[in-house]
Each structure stands twice: as structure tokens, then as C-alpha cells.
Amino acid sequence: MIGLTDIEKRFGDNVVLKGVSVAIAEGSVTALVGPSGGGKSTLLRCINLLEIPTSGTLRIGEETLAFKPGEKVASKDIQRLRRQTGMVFQNFQLFPHRTAIENVMEGLTTVLKWPVERARERALALLDKVGMAHKVDAWPATLSGGQQQRVAIARALAPSPKVLLCDEPTSALDPELAQEVVDVLGQLASEGTTMVMATHDLRLASKIANEVVFLEAGVVVESGQATSLFANPQRERTRRFIATLRHEQEGG
Amino acid sequence: MPHWLQLMLESLGPLLWAALVFTTPLTLLSFTFGLIVGLVVALIRLFGPRPLVAVVRFYVWIFRGTPLLVQLFLIFYGLPSVGILLDAFPAALIGFTLNIGAYSSEIIRAVIGSVPKGQWEAAYSIGMTWRQAMRRTILPQAGRVAVPPLSNTFISLVKDTSLAAAITVPEMFQAAQRIVAVTYEPLILYVEAALLYLAMSSVLSALQARLETRLNRYGGFLEARA
Numbered sequence: 001m002i003g004l005t006d007i008e009k010r011f012g013d014n015v016v017l018k019g020v021s022v023a024i025a026e027g028s029v030t031a032l033v034g035p036s037g038g039g040k041s042t043l044l045r046c047i048n049l050l051e052i053p054t055s056g057t058l059r060i061g062e063e064t065l066a067f068k069p070g071e072k073v074a075s076k077d078i079q080r081l082r083r084q085t086g087m088v089f090q091n092f093q094l095f096p097h098r099t100a101i102e103n104v105m106e107g108l109t110t111v112l113k114w115p116v117e118r119a120r121e122r123a124l125a126l127l128d129k130v131g132m133a134h135k136v137d138a139w140p141a142t143l144s145g146g147q148q149q150r151v152a153i154a155r156a157l158a159p160s161p162k163v164l165l166c167d168e169p170t171s172a173l174d175p176e177l178a179q180e181v182v183d184v185l186g187q188l189a190s191e192g193t194t195m196v197m198a199t200h201d202l203r204l205a206s207k208i209a210n211e212v213v214f215l216e217a218g219v220v221v222e223s224g225q226a227t228s229l230f231a232n233p234q235r236e237r238t239r240r241f242i243a244t245l246r247h248e249q250e251g252g
Numbered sequence: 253m254p255h256w257l258q259l260m261l262e263s264l265g266p267l268l269w270a271a272l273v274f275t276t277p278l279t280l281l282s283f284t285f286g287l288i289v290g291l292v293v294a295l296i297r298l299f300g301p302r303p304l305v306a307v308v309r310f311y312v313w314i315f316r317g318t319p320l321l322v323q324l325f326l327i328f329y330g331l332p333s334v335g336i337l338l339d340a341f342p343a344a345l346i347g348f349t350l351n352i353g354a355y356s357s358e359i360i361r362a363v364i365g366s367v368p369k370g371q372w373e374a375a376y377s378i379g380m381t382w383r384q385a386m387r388r389t390i391l392p393q394a395g396r397v398a399v400p401p402l403s404n405t406f407i408s409l410v411k412d413t414s415l416a417a418a419i420t421v422p423e424m425f426q427a428a429q430r431i432v433a434v435t436y437e438p439l440i441l442y443v444e445a446a447l448l449y450l451a452m453s454s455v456l457s458a459l460q461a462r463l464e465t466r467l468n469r470y471g472g473f474l475e476a477r478a
Contacts, residue, residue, distance in 0.1 A: 050373055075381070083379045093374035097392050097470050107378035110388050139470040159379060 007056035031209035086156030146177030166197035270427035286352025293357035315354035
């Protein structure tokens with residue numbers, strides 16, 4: 001349902017993604033793993049066009065957009081693809097001047113021009129789904145990190161995106177709070193939400209991902225089904241990386 | 253009743269009338285227009301095309317770098333030489349607006365820049381356009397940070413309107429000067445004028461405090477960005 005074809009991303013002379021192609025099936029959960037600076041975050045941000053690929057093709061559902069070096073992309077086209085996506089950030093990035101429910105309603109009322117009452121109804125249902133129904137009118141500053149991230153998940157889901165993009169959704173949280181977020185994302189996965197996540201969190205990746213893409217230095221080193229890739233990586237590089245993650249998680 | 257008190261009470265009427273009819277409208281109008289100019293200039297400096305950026309930088313350089321009194325004299329007494337004749341009040345209004353525009357543009361530019369990039373991205377990620385992100389997400393947060401420095405500008409402006417007396421605007425300070433001219437009591441009248449300016453500034457400081465409390469109701473937003 002999502003196709004990234006031959007995506008290249010340059011920042012000046014620095015080539016961050018070198019012809020990456022990934023296909024993501026509807027209802028699947030894909031984890032992008034790999035060392036820092038390997039390009040997983042950039043790849044994720046190329047899906048909702050917070051970064052514009054230098055070249056390549058992006059397809060989300062029915063919408064397709066091709067990129068060519070030096071060619072400016074119309075903001076109308078960016079909007080068209082971006083509206084198929086929702087994003088969860090490492091640092092939550094809730095709007096601090098809006099309450100939990102206002103954060104969730106914002107995309108519905110401002111972007112989709114829903115009437116307030118209908119938006120409120122949907123926002124309430126989503127906050128309930130992420131276990132935040134008791135904090136509907138709370139300011140973000142009064143919520144724990146895990147609670148903020150759950151509100152952020154509800155906000156991202158509000159406009160019914162085709163895919164939920166998660167950029168290190170648990171990295172800013174201590175293990176206990178991370179677990180709340182893992183649980184919510186796991187529940188969404190089991191309901192068939194299509195997700196792509198960049199993550200260091202092996203617990204997150206192994207619990208909910210069914211596909212894994214291992215990225216290093218801007219290329220896909222290995223990809224495949226999560227269970228087989230984690231249990232039996234084909235490439236030596238992947239094997240070493242997964243061993244390091246395991247070691248960190250057990251040690252820390 | 254002592255003489256000084258009687259004189260103050262007798263002149264209170266004309267002074268307050270001048271404050272109501274000239275000082276207050278001059279302050280409110282030039283601050284409002286000045287903020288609009290400042291916002292436009294700030295947006296051009298942050299997001300505008302390069303030639304336009306050069307133009308607005310030149311404007312800020314001129315209006316911050318020359319005395320306000322000289323600017324008012326140039327507009328009111330200087331421009332007629334090139335065929336532009338303005339009444340005193342509009343001349344003062346233009347002068348103060350451009351001056352406030354230059355100073356406030358720097359404040360607005362700084363506070364817009366102080367909103368983290370992640371807030372733009374969050375706004376974009378739920379589908380907002382640049383304008384929606386600016387209006388709904390960035391400006392409200394920037395506005396909160398801007399209240400103390402813009403209040404400074406506003407309070408300075410209230411007092412600076414007394415300079416308009418020099419280009420014949422019959423505002424409060426000029427009203428005091430006129431009474432001095434017939435009573436020969438400069439100390440009493442100028443103390444009275446000073447007290448009235450102080451009262452106006454105090455009201456504004458109190459309003460600033462109330463506004464800050466209101467805007468702070470959502471708590472420390474630094475923590476919210478963890």
C-alpha cells in the first residue's frame with residue numbers, strides 16, 4: 001500500500017539515503033532499525049514529506065509523487081500525500097497551549113473543517129482508546145511523558161491516516177512509561193493499523209513489528225519478517241547490531 | 253486648600269481631556285498599526301525573499317538608529333518641502349507607527365524563532381498548511397513569550413507620545429505647557445503631568461500582569477517539550 005522506490009536524500013554533499021526501496025503492506029507493522037545516523041529517521045520523514053526526497057517515487061494508497069533533483073515540489077502535492085499519514089514524535093510535540101482533547105481535535109477542526117461537536121466526539125473516543133479518557137481537559141505540561149505520548153498517538157490517529165509513522169516513540173521515556181506506549185501501539189497493531197516505526201527499542205520492535213528493515217549508512221542491509229530476522233539474521237552486520245541491542249536491553 | 257492643590261485640581265480637567273482625546277488614541281492606534289507593521293516585517297525577515305529582506309532591514313536600521321523626535325520633525329516639518337503636507341496628528345501617528353514597527357519587528361522575529369521546530373513539524377504532520385501552522389500553533393506560543401517585551405514597548409510609547417507636543421499635537425503634555433504659560437507654575441503642572449503618565453503606565457503594568465497570568469494557565473511549556 002505504501003511504496004518507496006529508489007529514494008535518495010541528500011543534505012548538501014551528504015547522501016543520507018542511497019536509493020532505498022521499501023514496500024509496506026496494508027495492516028502491517030514495519031520497524032526501521034539500525035544505528036544512529038543510518039537514515040531510518042530520515043526515511044520515515046520522507047514518507048510524510050517532512051523531508052523532501054531528492055529523487056525517487058513515493059506512493060501512499062492511491063496517491064503517487066515523483067521527485068527529481070532540483071525540482072521544487074508543489075505544496076498542494078505535499079499536502080495530498082501528507083494527509084494520508086499521521087506521525088508520532090520522539091519528544092511528543094503536543095501543542096502546549098491546548099488541552100489534551102484540543103490537541104486531538106486540532107487536525108479535525110482546523111484541517112478537515114469538522115464541526116466542533118463531531119470532532120470532540122471522535123477525540124473522546126480516541127482518548128478513551130489510548131487510556132487517556134480521564135485526562136481529557138489536562139494541559140500537556142501536567143501529564144507524564146507516557147501520557148503525553150498516548151495523547152500524541154490519539155492526535156495522529158484523529159484524521160484517520162492510512163499509515164501511522166512513529167519516530168522513536170519510546171526513546172524519551174523510562175521503561176515503565178515506555179511500556180504504556182508499547183501497549184497502546186500493540187493494541188493498534190492488532191486492530192490492523194498500518195504502522196512504520198523508527199526505533200532502537202527491541203521490545204517495541206519485536207513485540208509489534210511483523211516486518212523489519214535494517215538500514216545502515218543510507219542503504220537497506222537486510223529486510224524481512226520480524227520473527228525470522230530477529231531470530232536468524234542473514235547478514236553478519238545485522239547479527240552484530242541485534243546482539244548489541246539485546247545486550248543493552250538486558251544490561252540496562 | 254493649598255494653592256498647589258487647587259491649581260492641580262483646576263488643571264486636571266484640561267489635562268485629562270487632552271489625554272482622552274489625543275494621548276490615548278495616539279497610543280492605541282500607533283501601537284496597533286505598529287504591531288501590524290512589526291509582524292509583517294518580522295515575517296519578511298524570517299521567510300521573505302532576499303531583496304525584500306534587505307528593504308525591511310534598511311527600514312529597521314533607519315528607525316532604530318535615529319531619534320524619535322528627529323523622525324517626527326522630519327515627517328511634520330521636513331516633508332512639506334517635498335510637497336507632502338500632513339496635519340499634526342496623522343504626522344505623529346505615522347512617526348510612532350513606524351518607530352514601533354521597527355522595534356516590535358525585532359521582538360516578534362525573536363519570539364517566532366523561539367518556538368521549537370518540532371512544533372512546526374507537529375502542525376504539518378496533522379495536515380496543516382504553513383498559514384494554519386503559523387496562526388494556530390506558532391503565533392499563540394510566540395505571543396505568550398512576547399508579552400513582557402512588547403509591554404515594555406507599549407509603556408515606552410505612552411510616555412513618548414509627549415514628544416508629539418513638539419509638533420503641535422495638543423496632547424497631555426502640551427496641555428500642561430499651555431497652562432504653565434499662563435500660570436507660571438512649571439513645577440506644579442509638570443509634576444501633575446508626570447503623575448498622570450505614571451498612572452497610565454501603572455494601569456498598563458497591571459493589565460500586563462493579568463494577561464501573563466491568563467496566558468500562563470497552561471503551565472510551564474518547557475516541561476511540555478521534555
